[in-house]
Amino acid sequence: MASQTKLIFNTNPIPASFLRGGTSKGIFLQRAHLPSSKADWKHIFLGIMGSPDPDFGRQLNGMGGGVSSLSKICVVEPPTPEQRSKHSIDVQYTFAQVGIKDDSIDYSGNCGNLTSMIGAYALDEKMCRVDRSEDGKARVRCFNTNTQKIIDTTFPVSESGVPNLDLPETSIAGVSGKSSQIICEYLNPAGARTGKLLPTSNPTDKLPFMLSDGQPASISASLMDASNPSVLVLSDELRSLGLDVDNYIVGKEHSSQPVTKALESIRQQGALTMKLDPTAQAQPKIAFLSTPTSDSDLEDKVDVVVHALSMGIMHKAVPMTLGLCLGVAAKVEGTLAWNIVQNSRCVESGSQNAFVRIRHPGGIVDVGAEIAADGKVESAKVVRTGRRLMKGVVWW
Known part of the structure; x- marks a missing residue:
């Protein structure tokens, strides 16, 4: 042999x-x-x-x-x-x-x-x-x-x-x-790396991090571990900290460095909080979420808009494990994703196992999550x- x-x-x-x-x-x-x-x-x-x-x-x-x-x-x-x-x-x-x-x-x-x-x-x-x-x-x-x-x-x-x-x-x-x-x-899918769906037991945490100019700041984050661990933050909160998210999304070079550095600092702090290796760029991934507001969002019945990073670079679509994690997060009360979806979705109240419609830079993906009565995530499902x-x- x-x-x-x-x-x-x-x-x-x-x-x-x-x-x-x-x-x-x-x-x-x-x-x-x-x-x-x-x-x-x-x-x-x-x-x-x-x-x-x-x-x-x-x-x-x-x-x-x-x-x-x-x-x-x-x-x-x-x-x-x-x-x-x-x-x-x-x-x-x-x-x-x-x-x-x-x-x-x-x-x-x-x-x-x-x-x-x-x-x-x-x-x-x-x-x-x-x-x-x-x-x-x-x-x-x-x-x-x-x-x-x-x-x-x-x-x-x-x-x-x-x-x-x-x-x-x-x-x-x-x-x-x-x-x-x-x-x-x-x-x-829960606890793929940390053993828990909510590694800190909280649906939302406050993470300290450093802005690109070295100034300390903090931001609300949902730290989730379903299919892969992810750090979810809000685009509006990034804007409130003076980060030019809108120009970053469209690839304007002058905004890239401050936003990228801030997101990486948040990601690393999320990793430490979840007891993961902050130097491993692939995990956890980080994404910022927005409430669907455009006419096309409303027409397509989008529940949440996401921009995700992979290996420090904004993804042209969404890493599927992060999409699955986001779909699960949208079903967990108190997470940032749950709060957005509750205000935007068109499904009937109590439809806990309905698909979540996620818009990303490449289009729309529907992610399903089966949640048991006791809150256990039995499965997450996606079409590829x-x-x-x-x-x-x-x-x-």
Whole structure:
């Protein structure tokens, strides 16, 4: 076994698939094709993505695309016998967020977008068997090693059991055209990293932080941990602190540095408060929320507007795990998201399990959360699409 691992370790290139899942793209690898020790993966992943690229940030020497949503790797493997027998898990996977300008490899969280393609990849690679339902769908139960959580992915398959991802069933914001519907259901998503839905036991906390000029300030924040930990703040409160959020949103350079520095300071303080590593840029993520006020918001029955950051850069859509966390937060009384949604939503009072409509820079996403009578979050659900882009080998 040792000699086999050594042979694989020294083999360049290695088998890989390049897949789109939701609004992300990433390299999918089998763990059997990597060194047995996770500590030996780093230089392989950096080589695959073309990182670090401190001068240009474009990752032109690898498969990355210069933004966080294109600098991702999933390592997939069969479940253990215990996982299969006790929890009916079909496949397990580890997600890696690869740094762009630096050499960081972050395993602290999951990617909700690429999760949508784990089941399809596992079937393509014959890692698990196909159970095709009467309506032509297959459900693959996935275990994420980063968060120790279970996610069910359901999607169409052919009669021979091959994932059928090209049906014109649905579209998602940020991706052109229609594709097959992939339903991702996160089971018991609360406490993915901290063990608690509300790591501080409070729906809203006051966080101290530093403005870019070194002046101390404080801001209200909801610290949530569902699918991934997140720090949620209000755009209006950022404005009240003198931060030019509006020009930051549209990319005006003069406002970027003060707002970015302030948000990173808030994010790091949120991480410390949740007892997480503040230097891990991928987790927790931070987002600022707004009340829907535009005519299009009202016409589209939007519940909450979000602008999220990923790896310190404003996301062109919304990281799906943050979107799921926000959908759950909107159902928890006293959170900043709950307060906004209560004032804006159009669903009937008491419809606790209705979908939450979230507008982000790329469009609208509907996120569902199943909340039990005792307040336990039983599941969070979102619709995604995906596509095979390439299968072959990748050099590192």
